[in-house]
Every structure is written in structure tokens, then in C-alpha cells.
Amino acid sequence: MDCIFCKIVKGEIPSRKVYETDNVLAFHDIQPAAPTHALVIPKKHIASMNEAGEEDAELLGEVLLAAKRVAEELGIAESGYRLINNVGSDGGQVVYHIHVHVLGGEKLGGLNVRG
Structure with missing residues (x-):
């Protein structure tokens, strides 16, 4: 598999x-x-x-709770943040390994987040 995120998980990148x-x-x-x-x-x-299937429900819940934790760790939980999950090419997905963007640090308007 030639997935960049899998390579990051393995420590190759x-x-x-x-x-x-x-x-x-x-x-x-x-x-x-x-x-x-x-x-x-x-x-x-x-x-x-x-x-994603029913068997992934618990894991996907872990991803969302981790996103909350990341917002806390990065100091944006209090002021607010945005979570984005792009799906498919029309949805802006570029890397085909499910992922959630955690964005903040300023008042967020209309962002074009690809990934």
C-alpha cells in the first residue's frame, strides 16, 4: 500500500x-x-x-475524542475550533486515509481545506 498516512504511522515519514x-x-x-x-x-x-463500516464505530469515536484532545493540547478548545472530514474528490479529499482536520487559532470564515 502506498498511503502517505500509513507511512507516517509506521514512522517511515x-x-x-x-x-x-x-x-x-x-x-x-x-x-x-x-x-x-x-x-x-x-x-x-x-x-x-x-x-467505514459498523466495525469501525468505536475507532471513529476515538478519532473524534482525540480531535477534542488535540484542540485542548494546542490551546484552541476554549476559543473554538472546526473539525472537517473531506470525503471523495468532490468533497476535497486528496489523501485516501480517513482523517479529521482540527483547525483554529483565529475566527474561521469560509476555509477551503483539501486533504
Whole structure:
């Protein structure tokens, strides 16, 4: 599999980690769309929300709770933040490994977040 996020999980590509558990990894986005921009991914490869199944429900819940934790760690929880999950090419998905963008650090208007 030639998935960049799977390579980050395996340590083959370096990342600036923010948070990590046995099942989830969060790291800073290399092309930030806001002053604070991190990505939260499950370590298990799931291409997109369209490929997620009932068996992934607990893992996806962990991803969302990790996103909350990342917002706290990065100091944007109090002022507010946005979570984005792009699905498919029309939805702006570029990397086909499910991920949640955590954005904040300023008042967010209409952002175009691809990834």
C-alpha cells in the first residue's frame, strides 16, 4: 500500500506529532489552512468515510475524542475550533486515509481545506 498516512504511522515519514494512542495519531498539517491545523487519523487504514463500516464505530469515536484532545493540547478548545472530514474528490479529499482536520487559532470564515 502506498498511503502517505500509513507511512507516517509506521514512522517511515516523519511528522510533528501532537497526540498518539494505540489506535490514533495526530500531527501538524504540513500545509496549514489556519494558524492551528492538525490532522487526526486512525492507525488502521480506512480509505474514507464511505469505506467505514459498523466495525469501525468505536475507532471513529476515538478519532473524534482525540480531535477534542488535540484542540485542548494546542490551546484552541476554549476559543473554538472546526473539525472537517473531506470525503471523495468532490468533497476535497486528496489523501485516501480517513482523517479529521482540527483547525483554529483565529475566527474561521469560509476555509477551503483539501486533504
